[in-house]
Amino acid sequence: MAGRTLVICEKPTAARRIAQALDDAGGPESYRERGVPYYVAYRKGRELLVVSALGHLYSIVQDGGKWTYPVYGMKWVPAYEASKSAAKTKNFIEVIERLARGVGEYVSACDYDMEGSLIAYNILRYVCGEESLGRANRMHYSTLTDHDLAKSWDEMSSSLDFPIVTAGKARHELDWLFGINLSRALTLSVKNATGYYKTLSIGRVQGPTLAFIKEQEVKVRSFVPTPFWVVQAETEIAGKRYPLEYEKPRVETEEEAREVVKACRGKEGVITSIVTKEQNQYPWPPFSIGDLQREAYRHFGYSPRTTLRAAERLYLDAIISYPRTSSQRLPPSIDIRSILTKLRNGRAYADLAERLLMKPRLRPRQGEKDDPAHPAIYPTGNLPGRLGRVEERVYDLVCRRFMACLAAPAVRRTVNAEVDVYGYGFFLKGSQILEQGWRLFYAPYLKEKEVALPALREGLIVPMAKVGSRRRYTKPPSRYNPGSLLKLMEDEGIGTKATRADIMDTLFKRGYLEGNPVRITYLGFKVAETLGRYSPDILSVEMTRRLERDLELIEAGKMAGDRVVREAIEVLDPILREFKEKEGLIGAEMKEAIVEQRRKEETLSSCPTCGTGEIRVITNPKTGKRFAGCSNYKDGHCSQSYPLPQEGKIKATGKPCPACGAPIVKIIRRGRRPRNLCINLECPSKKGGEGGGNL
Amino acid sequence: MAETCRVCGGKRVEGSDYCVYHHGAHEGLKEAYEGWRRALGIEWAEFLDQVLKRPETGEWAREVAEHLRNQYR
Numbered sequence: 001m002a003g004r005t006l007v008i009c010e011k012p013t014a015a016r017r018i019a020q021a022l023d024d025a026g027g028p029e030s031y032r033e034r035g036v037p038y039y040v041a042y043r044k045g046r047e048l049l050v051v052s053a054l055g056h057l058y059s060i061v062q063d064g065g066k067w068t069y070p071v072y073g074m075k076w077v078p079a080y081e082a083s084k085s086a087a088k089t090k091n092f093i094e095v096i097e098r099l100a101r102g103v104g105e106y107v108s109a110c111d112y113d114m115e116g117s118l119i120a121y122n123i124l125r126y127v128c129g130e131e132s133l134g135r136a137n138r139m140h141y142s143t144l145t146d147h148d149l150a151k152s153w154d155e156m157s158s159s160l161d162f163p164i165v166t167a168g169k170a171r172h173e174l175d176w177l178f179g180i181n182l183s184r185a186l187t188l189s190v191k192n193a194t195g196y197y198k199t200l201s202i203g204r205v206q207g208p209t210l211a212f213i214k215e216q217e218v219k220v221r222s223f224v225p226t227p228f229w230v231v232q233a234e235t236e237i238a239g240k241r242y243p244l245e246y247e248k249p250r251v252e253t254e255e256e257a258r259e260v261v262k263a264c265r266g267k268e269g270v271i272t273s274i275v276t277k278e279q280n281q282y283p284w285p286p287f288s289i290g291d292l293q294r295e296a297y298r299h300f301g302y303s304p305r306t307t308l309r310a311a312e313r314l315y316l317d318a319i320i321s322y323p324r325t326s327s328q329r330l331p332p333s334i335d336i337r338s339i340l341t342k343l344r345n346g347r348a349y350a351d352l353a354e355r356l357l358m359k360p361r362l363r364p365r366q367g368e369k370d371d372p373a374h375p376a377i378y379p380t381g382n383l384p385g386r387l388g389r390v391e392e393r394v395y396d397l398v399c400r401r402f403m404a405c406l407a408a409p410a411v412r413r414t415v416n417a418e419v420d421v422y423g424y425g426f427f428l429k430g431s432q433i434l435e436q437g438w439r440l441f442y443a444p445y446l447k448e449k450e451v452a453l454p455a456l457r458e459g460l461i462v463p464m465a466k467v468g469s470r471r472r473y474t475k476p477p478s479r480y481n482p483g484s485l486l487k488l489m490e491d492e493g494i495g496t497k498a499t500r501a502d503i504m505d506t507l508f509k510r511g512y513l514e515g516n517p518v519r520i521t522y523l524g525f526k527v528a529e530t531l532g533r534y535s536p537d538i539l540s541v542e543m544t545r546r547l548e549r550d551l552e553l554i555e556a557g558k559m560a561g562d563r564v565v566r567e568a569i570e571v572l573d574p575i576l577r578e579f580k581e582k583e584g585l586i587g588a589e590m591k592e593a594i595v596e597q598r599r600k601e602e603t604l605s606s607c608p609t610c611g612t613g614e615i616r617v618i619t620n621p622k623t624g625k626r627f628a629g630c631s632n633y634k635d636g637h638c639s640q641s642y643p644l645p646q647e648g649k650i651k652a653t654g655k656p657c658p659a660c661g662a663p664i665v666k667i668i669r670r671g672r673r674p675r676n677l678c679i680n681l682e683c684p685s686k687k688g689g690e691g692g693g694n695l
Numbered sequence: 696m697a698e699t700c701r702v703c704g705g706k707r708v709e710g711s712d713y714c715v716y717h718h719g720a721h722e723g724l725k726e727a728y729e730g731w732r733r734a735l736g737i738e739w740a741e742f743l744d745q746v747l748k749r750p751e752t753g754e755w756a757r758e759v760a761e762h763l764r765n766q767y768r
Contacts, residue, residue: 222720223753224746226730253734473751 003104006128007050008096008120010110012037013316014144015052018109021149022048035088036095043153049103051096053110057089058122060176069184070576072569074176076122093127100128106136107153108160112373113324114555115498117161118168124160136160142325143380144318167554170561174547174568178204181572182538185579186527186590193587198594201510202527204544205495205503210512210520211539212488213480214528217520223476229257233264233426234466235419237454241465244269247425250472257469260424265467269421271428271460276416280409283438285328285367286376287401289497290490292323292394295401297483299445300393301516304486304501310394311377319384320398325374326497328367334375336362336406342381349399352441356406365405365438371497378402400442407438415453419462428453428462479517493545511597522600526593534582537575604628604652604679605663610638615663617650626650628663628679642679648672659685702758713759720755724763740767 007022009015019028019039028041028050039050059082063073078093079086106124110116117138124132138161141152183201191197202210231246251257287295292311293304302310311323330336337357344353356362367376379399387395415430430453433439439446480488482504489500507513512524520528531538547568553559579586599616607613613632620627625646632638642662644650648669653676655664662680678685700707705714713721724746731742743764746752752760 218716218719219753221753221755222716222723223751224720224723224727224756225749225751226727227734252730473749476751476753 003102004047004049005105005107006096006100006103007048007107007109008123009050009052010055010116010119011316012052012054014109014111015039015050017144017316017318018149019048019050021144021146022050022153026146033095033098034091036091038095038099048107049099050109051099052092053096053119053123054089054092056115056119056122057093058126059083059086060172062180067184069181069188069580070573071180071184072177074173076126078126093123096123097127100132103128103132104135106132107139107156108136109139111322111324112138112140112142112161113322113498114164114168114171117164118172121160121165121169133160141322142374143321144316145380145382148380163555163557166561167551170554170564171551173565174551175203175205177565177568177572181576182207185576185583186531186586189579189583189587190590190594191587193584194591196591196594200527200590200594201506202531202538203503203506204538204547205499206507206510207531207539208492208494208541208544209485209489209503210507210524210528211532211541212492213485213507213513213518213520214525214532216477216480217525220476220479225473225475227254227471227473228252229254229469230472231257231260231467231469233464233468235269235428235462236465237456237462240454242428242451242453244419244426244428244464247427251469254471261467261469264421264424264464267421267464268461269419269426269464271456271458271462272418272420274415274417274456274458276413278411278413278434281412281437281439282409283365283404283407283442284401285365286330286378286405287398288326288328288367288369288371288376289323290326290486290500291328292377292397293486293501294483295397295445296394297481297486299397300390302390302394303482303504305505306390307394308501310388310390311398314384314387314391314395314398317384318380318382319395320380321378322374323377324498325371325377326369327371327374327376328369330364330366330375330378330405334378336364339379339381340403340406342383343379343399343403346383348396349403352400352403355440356403359406362406397445400445404438404441407441408435410437410439411435415456417453417456421464428456479519481517485518492541493548494541496548521597523593523597526589526596530586530589530593534586535575535579537571538579543571601652604650604665605654605656607632607638607640608656608661609640613638613640615640615642617644643681644679645677657683657685659683702755702762716755717759720753720759723756724759740764743767 007018009018015037019041020026022043023041024043028039031038037052041048041050057079058076059079060074061077061082062071063075065071065073078089080090106128108120110120124136137156137158139152139156141148182203186200186202229251231251233244233246234241235244293307296302296307311320314320315323340353340357343349344357377398379402384395411434413432413434417428419426419428430451432450432452485504486500489495495503511521512527514521537543550559550564554561554564602617604615607615607630610630610632613630615628616631617626618629626644627641628644629641630638645667648667651666651668653664653666657664657678657680660678660680660683662678662683664676664678666674667677668674698707699705700714700717701712702717703714707713708715708718711718728739728742731737743760746760747757
């Protein structure tokens with residue numbers, strides 16, 4: 001094997017770890033050229049040049065032509081040519097190009113997934129030259145620990161993972177085709193129909209997601225509650241009160257509820273049967289990324305993106321395994337005992353790990369979902385240093401779930417006693433954990449209550465210590481939250497494990513969604529409504545699902561990437577032509593939606609002075625400065641106005657200042673914590689220099 | 696019959712006084728009334744009053760209920 005070997009990594013942190021793991025002495029030479037780090041390592045007599053990308057160094061742009069649609073001609077170019085925000089990638093490309101000169105062999109050591117494979121492929125193809133593709137190997141690892149990286153090096157495949165590369169390339173091209181064409185169509189519909197310009201966007205995954213949220217919103221806004229009654233009763237045994245459940249969880253009429261209460265109040269019941277069961281409760285499987293994101297949202301309120309970022313940081317520090325996995329399974333190749341031994345050396349999980357290590361066999365509870373590329377998320381056993389709050393919590397979830405899935409089942413005893421009160425049936429229910437099993441390991445995240453019952457026997461007479469009924473109302477369906485939205489996307493096959501969090505974020509950034517629970521904005525609703533009316537295929541979940549299936553077939557080597565892209569163009573073309581025919585109608589509706597959305601965003605409150613106008617954010621056309629003023633100003637009815645801060649984004653809170661009644665706004669500035677501010681400079685809350693009017 | 700939704704001025708659904716969303720909410724109100732009548736034996740007007748008091752009532756259902764109640768007065 002002649003010459004040096006160029007090892008391509010995905011990120012600088014990964015490059016450092018890989019160089020360190022592969023260097024025989026564990027201390028590679030470290031260099032930095034124009035801000036680009038690289039390493040020289042020596043392994044079994046071979047000289048390795050370990051370089052890093054900065055994520056994708058190449059991206060897709062339109063190949064000639066104007067800013068219009070449809071456009072199907074595209075090409076891959078250096079990312080810095082496609083976007084100013086990718087300016088840093090220029091140095092990376094140039095440094096890799098220089099280092100690649102005279103290299104005899106290449107290794108793709110990027111993350112083992114579609115994106116990683118494509119990052120390395122593009123660098124090899126465009127920076128190192130086409131011929132490098134035939135001289136490239138692929139490392140396959142799921143953790144960045146020294147042991148796994150060295151093993152991966154020894155067992156690396158002798159060629160690139162071309163099916164995955166082809167699938168990755170096709171995914172980028174499909175997303176570009178749909179994103180560029182649909183977003184331009186939407187934006188140009190407004191511009192061509194009304195002369196008004198605003199960037200609007202929609203994509204093949206954003207569209208169906210938005211449509212689902214809109215459907216749910218329609219259900220919430222149309223909901224009409226209906227009343228029902230719940231019979232609430234208690235009995236007293238040995239001086240202690242226990243709740244009794246009436247046989248019908250919901251009583252439909254007030255009359256029936258009254259009748260039950262009247263018939264049972266002050267009476268005694270008799271226990272007619274007792275069913276006692278002892279059941280094993282098996283632990284949950286280890287985390288897939290979706291499971292981890294939902295659990296982190298449920299317990300800490302973290303968005304899927306926040307959790308993913310924290311998990312990725314833990315992965316780059318070699319503390320947990322690769323997080324972008326849909327697997328809920330741990331294969332036998334993972335040395336669980338060794339991981340537990342390392343965890344035992346730390347303070348946090350020493351006792352728990354010790355308990356598991358005493359077991360002669362360690363078999364994880366496996367889930368149903370599998371991922372051919374990576375196992376479920378697990379701790380590597382490497383002990384973390386000082387972690388940030390988010391990473392610490394995500395790490396705790398991963399560790400505890402990993403240990404729980406190795407533990408014995410919990411044993412729960414349930415008692416269900418039927419109580420007859422003159423023909424009316426009640427249940428006395430108890431539930432107790434007899435053996436903690438895995439629950440001990442996952443205790444901080446379990447919230448179930450136990451109800452211990454006294455000794456019961458059939459024929460026992462129990463008094464109705466309390467009987468009453470309460471009117472309740474049916475509840476509207478819940479709006480989605482980040483956790484349930486992620487679950488919906490998973491269940492509906494929208495997006496991938498790696499992209500779902502980003503898609504949700506994009507919908508927020510576009511102003512289509514807001515808040516938590518997630519509310520669709522006026523603009524988001526109108527985009528979904530208008531596209532649903534004039535171009536429903538854009539919102540079709542079936543179309544995006546079919547494309548996802550095709551991408552899986554490419555990855556499995558059963559379909560050609562070019563064919564999928566060609567077929568997607570055949571699907572897209574009639575959609576775009578039909579869109580163009582209806583452009584005028586779509587544009588007019590979208591313009592109305594944009595104007596209304598802007599009006600809503602600019603309206604801070606009703607006017608506290610005249611009571612009939614609205615306080616709105618107004619920009620002075622001469623100075624470009626903004627202030628807040630009453631909408632009745634133009635008619636000469638009200639001159640109420642307030643100065644506004646000139647920097648940052650202003651959002652209405654809908655709340656009046658408790659001290660003066662003027663609107664309170666939220667000021668959002670990049671890199672700063674948002675603050676609430678009463679916009680009245682004369683507000684009594686600002687007198688005396690206390691707090692500067694922040695609320 | 697007016698050409699526009701009596702609540703929001705949007706395009707009316709054929710054979711209805713309302714746009715597609717308020718029409719859906721109106722249908723929901725009629726369906727729910729059966730439940731309320733069975734449960735409490737109340738008349739339509741009282742039902743509308745009750746629905747308007749409930750925080751669970753959706754925005755469009757509320758607007759239609761308000762419109763219908765005003766018709767009664």
